[in-house]
Amino acid sequence: MEGEFGVYALFGLNGPPQKLICAAEGSSRVSVAVPSSVQQVVLFSSGPWGERLCVNAELEDSDRMPITIGKLTPFNRCLSWEQWEEETWTDCVTLRLSVEGALLDKGVWAEPERVLTVKEHTPKVCAAAPPPPARDVSGKRKRSQDQERKSEAGEEENVCPNITPVRRARSQPKPGHKLFTEAPGGGSEAQGAAGKTPPTNPAKNKRQQTRTPSQSSDPAAALSPSGRWGHTLSPVDAHTAILIGGQGTRMHFCKDPMWKLCTEDMSWMTAETLAEGPTPEARIGHTAVYDPDSRRIFVFGGSKNSKWFNDVHILDTRSWRWTMVEAQGKVPPLAYHSCTLFRGELWVLGGVFPRPHPQPDGCSDALYIFDPQLSIWYQPIVTGVKPAARSGHSACLMQQRSLYLFGGWDTPVCFNDMFTLDLGLMEFSAVTTHGKAPSPRSWHGSAVLSDSKFLIHGGYNGSHALSDAFIFDTDTNTWTEVVLPELRLPRAGHSLITMETGQEQDGEARALLVFGGGDNEGTFYSDVSTVSVGRLL
DSSP: OTTOOEEEEEESSSSOOEEEEEGGGTOOEEEEEEOTTOOEEEEEEESOOTTOOEEEEEEEOTTOOEEEEEEEBTTBOEEEEEGGGOTTOOSSEEEEEEEESSSGGGTGGGSOOEEEOOOOOOOOOOTTSOOOOOOOTTSOOOOOHHHHHHHHTTOOOSOOOOOOOOOOOTTSOOOSSBSSOOOGGGOSSOOOOSSBOOOOOHHHHHHTOOOOGGGOSOTTGGGSOOOOBSOEEEEEETTEEEEEOOBOGGGOBOSSOEEEEETTTTEEEEOTTTOBSOOOOSOBSOEEEEETTTTEEEEEOOEETTEEOOOEEEEETTTTEEEEOOOBSOOOOOBSOEEEEETTEEEEEOOEEOOOTTSOOEEOOOEEEEETTTTEEEOOOOEEOOOOOOBSOEEEEETTTEEEEEEEEETTEEEEEEEEEETTTTEEEEOOOBSOOOOSOBSOEEEEOSSSEEEEEEEEOSSSEEEEEEEEETTTTEEEEEOOGGGOSOBBSOEEEEEEEEEEETTEEEEEEEEOOBOSSSOBOOOEEEEEHHHHO
16 A cells, blocks of 8 residues: 555666565565675665664575675665675575564564565567667676776775875885775875785686675684774773674675673684664774763764765664664764763864865864764864864874874875873864884874873885884873884774783783784785783873
């Protein structure tokens, strides 16, 4: 009936919408085999949602391993998938749907899953006129044939365009599997990507598809996240941290996007299935900040392929429910920005934002503040010496008084300068530092060690990943280099946090934890390295 809730799908670009779930039929769980000729699937809802919370959607291969996961919600009523985005898409793909939070009083969840078939569609042939060009119904820009060929060859699609090009002599061999790559032609509009793999044998790659730990047949491998960079790791209590998002080998967005880490025994637990509600779409370069007063994690921004985000998702760690904020005010889509919680508000600095073609994407020098109580974005008035636009930098809040900004990129410049924002006066100032400062870098890790000290580790300097570490003393404005054998491997795009651990070392129960990142040579890390904070201080 007209006006009733329903879920529909487009299989391919030419077929008509097909109804999969209908409120009148009381259906809540459906599976449908996707024809092998279909390379695009568009899923959308129609009609009032009522008390329904979301529609869980999964594309699975023949072994029922998830290829990609998404959710329809009252705020996100359309999903789309394309074969070129999911390299594990095979000829035997099944779409599975389940409604959450609806018709529970009617016992619908006890129903068996309905199995549907896709109605074959034969387009009409018109000899008088050529067929219309394929239209991208997902809202993405139509890719050129050159881009299609690059995708088939394994070249990067998700780029961060603020990387200084690294010029090579003609006799120098090209690097293989890179986190960050130079722009085509070595121009000033440089690009960076995660996990680029040079094409080898397509048939061999097809046989050896990369599986995430949740897909692995090895039980031990399923107990930890897959290697990744561009993720977030947020402490939520004395012994628990939440991992969200990231991108791993061959530029695959992680199919195991959410994990819970217990630092008492350094054990991992998958958390994606624990949380209800509309989960954030897969992304990298986002931020996730925990508010201990409300016990909520705020996820903002990031990017996925040609998509950029300016949405705010909130995870309540008590109810384990996601909500998406319908925020007022204006904030641009941003990735690789910094986000700091101060007096219950999110302070977002810098980052990369998209520009229309042919202009290159640019970096921001703006400060945006999000007020969760009013669900509104606003820009404060700031004075003083403002830092240059940048992304991939770090921001450390010291004594709830000053925000220290270090490093970052804005093509073709890589920074190692330091700025501070006085949060009482709302005034920026450049910091004159002493001692041996870190070399210019971005995508480094940072963590507050004490009231007056924070640490910088690793990062990317335009040609390779770094492994050095430095401590900055805000009382004396002095840098001190420290040697950390535990962190000897070069990393960029990793997480660096301080947490309580089960064992006390050097009179200090806290430890510095490092997870993930990549070495820009094809390796993505999934280990957790720890360093005693007492030894650092």
